[in-house]
Amino acid sequence: MSVASTSSVDLALGERRAGRPRRLHLLGFALLAPSLLFLALFTYLPVVRVAIESLYDTPHGTGAAAAFVGLGNYAKVLSDPAFRQAALNNLVYAVGVLAPTLVLALGFALAVQRSSRFSTVLRTVFFFPSLVPLVAAASLFFFIFLPGVGLLDYYLGKLGIRGPNWLGDSDIALWSVIGLTVWKNAGYYMLFYIAGLQNVPRDAVEAAMIDGANAWQRLRFVILPALAPTTAFVTVIALIQLLTSVDHVIVLTRGGPSNATNLLLYYIFQSAHENFDYGKAAAATLISVAILLAISFGSLRVMERGARGDG
Amino acid sequence: MNIVARVGATALALSLIAAGPVWAQTRIEFFFPVPVEGKLAREMTRLVKLYNDSQKEVEVTAAYTGSYDDTKLKAQAAAKAGKPPSVVLMSANFLVDLKLSGDIISLAPELKADGTTREEFLKDFWPALHANATVDGELYGVPFQNSTPLLYYNVDQFKEVGLDPNKPPRTWFELVDAAKKLTKDDRYGFLMAEGYDYLGWLMETFTLSNGGRYYNEDYGGEVYYDQPSTLGAARFVEDLVFKHKVMPQGVTEAGGVSTAFFAGKASMVLLSTGTLSFIRENMKQAYNVAFVPMNVRNAVPIGGASLVMFAGQSEESKKAGWKFIKWLTTPQTLGGWSRFTGYFAPRRSSYDMPEMKEFLAKNPDAKVALDQLPYAKPWFATYQTVAVRKALEDEIQAMLNGKKKAADAVKDAQKKADELMRPYVEQTSLKVP
Structure with a gap:
């Protein structure tokens, strides 16, 4: 294998010197081959297998063989109230986390963008939650959220406020999970904004200052537009992350109470591993992969437009 | 070249000597969850080592596999990948589903080989445990740790x-x-x-x-x-x-x-x-x-876990797994595990042993839990x-x-x-x- 690829690289280089640029593709593919192989094996092949599995139904425990049901599993998923609730929860969760995360991340970045000893300390403080694994953070918040005896209720009690049942009240539980996720993510996305802020043209900011723009106007009309590509990028990364990690839900509520904190990925897990319905799980997986793809394509286009506008 | 060959031959010979006793052994895997605390995992590892040192035929590799749910998942995943664990300590209310999905095997052949029946085998176990160990009239699990x-x-x-x-x-x-x-x-x-x-x-x-x-x-x-x-x-x-x-x-x-x-x-x-x-x-x-x-x-x-055997293993591995299960569920082992964990021992005879009587005298709260047992019913x-x-x-x-x-x-x-x-x-x- 390694011998073959070296010789083909040699060959490609030789051809290039001979001045036949078409052979260049070979080199390109040779260089791509390792990652392409692994992508195919571990990403595309499983997707294809899941797609095929989503067309079959193997009724659990009845001894019947897998039967081709076409889009039957998709119909079953879409008509399942638990799926619809998980999808709705996921939407509320995504928007509920994304908006405050972006505002906080930008706020943190603006606060610590200048390098001083103090802001270095602040950066570390803001970034710290991202270093904590999600499972560990969730275990920590289990004790923070404990009704009556938890840290949160303890301090609220000092203010004379009696906290609600943070994770046990079906109207509040999802917002508690959102709070934890914002705490966890804001510091990480701050890094992107700090990098983005370095690229905001200084002369534009200075020109605005000379024109008499105050701090809010500078932020609104100069800095924010210049940060548009960063915001678009952070939005995509964040949305994908919000659809693909449910560790904290598993640790804190397992989707409860009454499915109030159930998210798509955990719904898929339940279908496959608790209910033995692999066809349904595969269909739900493909639906969420489709959502992910739509988000990625949509925002890639927005980003490209933003980048072009910038140039 | 000559030196290389000689070194190679020596290495081969050495490995043959080293591997000698292993050939006679059946290696099996044992998955176990620990729902409460880490120190139970250490105790289980100690038990398995004790078993491995006590005899020569079976070599058990114990794998700690997280919670009850994780253990079920990992065992099923391993079975799907063609490497089923031999013995698994499984939450007792998963047995019906796992039997229906064909993941676990009936222990009836092992009972038959031992010249006994399900009724005979379960006689020493608390009556409330029988239903969760049985699916469709056949034995599928041996109770190991139980609670109410x-x-x-x-x-x-x-x-x-x-x-x-x-x-x-x-x-x-x-x-x-x-x-x-x-x-x-x-x-x-x-x-x-x-x-x-x-x-x-x-x-x-x-x-x-x-x-x-x-x-x-x-x-x-x-x-x-x-x-x-x-x-x-x-x-x-x-x-x-x-x-x-x-x-x-x-x-x-x-x-x-x-x-x-x-x-x-x-x-x-x-x-x-x-x-x-x-x-x-x-x-x-x-x-x-x-x-x-x-x-x-x-x-x-009742709540708790039973020892089950997974489908897809060789006859040899099955025999070894059954041997291990029987060792793990002697009145002595079960009694010791019960005193260590707070679960009750599924065998009634565990409570006739002097160390158990002494323990109950010292811990009256454990006695209350035991007294409640005659009123126990099977788990959903x-x-x-x-x-x-x-x-x-x-x-x-x-x-x-x-x-x-x-x-x-x-x-x-x-x-x-x-x-x-x-x-x-x-x-x-x-x-x-």
Whole structure:
């Protein structure tokens, strides 16, 4: 294998010197081959297998063989109230986390963008939650959220406020999970904004200052537009992350109470591993992969437009 | 070249010598969960080493596989990948589903090879354990660690409000009376674990002590959620929150319940006997334990785990696995594990041993848990156990949040459960000539 690829690289280089640029593709593919192989094996092949599995139904425990049901599993998923609730929860969760995360991340970045000893300390403080694994953070918040005896209720009690049942009240539980996720993510996305802020043209900011723009106007009309590509990028990364990690839900509520904190990925897990319905799980997986793809394509286009506008 | 060949030959010879005894051994894998604490994993590893050192034929590799749910997942994943573990310590209410999915094998051939029968083999085990070890009349699991719910109460707080700590509530009416007296501004008289899994178990507890059956122990396609016994249990729980106001609104997870008990914020809690060691080590105030209060009769469900064998292993591996299971479930081993963990030993003869009698004399709380055993009943297990259990849990959680009344909750739960079990029911009891 390694011998073959070296010789083909040699060959490609030789051809290039001979001045036949078409052979260049070979080199390109040779260089791509390792990652392409692994992508195919571990990403595309499983997707294809899941797609095929989503067309079959193997009724659990009845001894019947897998039967081709076409889009039957998709119909079953879409008509399942638990799926619809998980999808709705996921939407509320995504928007509920994304908006405050972006505002906080930008706020943190603006606060610590200048390098001083103090802001270095602040950066570390803001970034710290991202270093904590999600499972560990969730275990920590289990004790923070404990009704009556938890840290949160303890301090609220000092203010004379009696906290609600943070994770046990079906109207509040999802917002508690959102709070934890914002705490966890804001510091990480701050890094992107700090990098983005370095690229905001200084002369534009200075020109605005000379024109008499105050701090809010500078932020609104100069800095924010210049940060548009960063915001678009952070939005995509964040949305994908919000659809693909449910560790904290598993640790804190397992989707409860009454499915109030159930998210798509955990719904898929339940279908496959608790209910033995692999066809349904595969269909739900493909639906969420489709959502992910739509988000990625949509925002890639927005980003490209933003980048072009910038140039 | 010559040197290389000579070195190679020596290495081969050496490896042959080293491998010699291994050839005669059967290597098997054993997956086990530890639901409570890390020190149980160390104790299990010690037991396995003890077994490996005690004989030459079987070499067991023990793998700690996380929670009960994780263990089921990992064992199934390994089996799907063509490398099934030989023996797994599996949550006892997964046995029906795992038998139906073809993941675990009947132990009837092993019993036959030993010249015994299921009835004979299970005779020494507590009667309540037989149903969860059996699927469709055949043995599929050997009980290893078991528990029942237990009422824990704070002795100091009982004295504080003028209740006699030597007379814990025996009925639901006494429970409500005591809980009302014990409830103060930031203290609840009663608290129970209401997260998924635990809630279903405790709802079964109340239904059984309300005279009900909760589910059909002999057939995986029936539950009795909308029957008076379950409805009464649900109404009782609803009233504890909304009428008597002795229990907080919303859902409290098991970890929240034990923490509130330790902090003195809950005077009586309903938790597993498996938590006994944990409570004993962490409770600073005086506490005691009592039977689960009853309404119609004394009855509690069993919980815990059994040893099962996975499908897809060789005959040799099966034999080795069975040998290991038998060693793990001797009265001695089970007794030792019970004293270490707080679970009760599934074999009655474990309690005839002197070290067990001594232990019970020293720990009267463990004695109460044992005395409750004769009233124990099998643990909920149906077709699609988890989903059918969750059907009721979701509704009860909605009720605890004030979104539903008990009567609607049990009716909707029954409807959902029937829907889930329909494919199985149609293939079995409704398939008639």
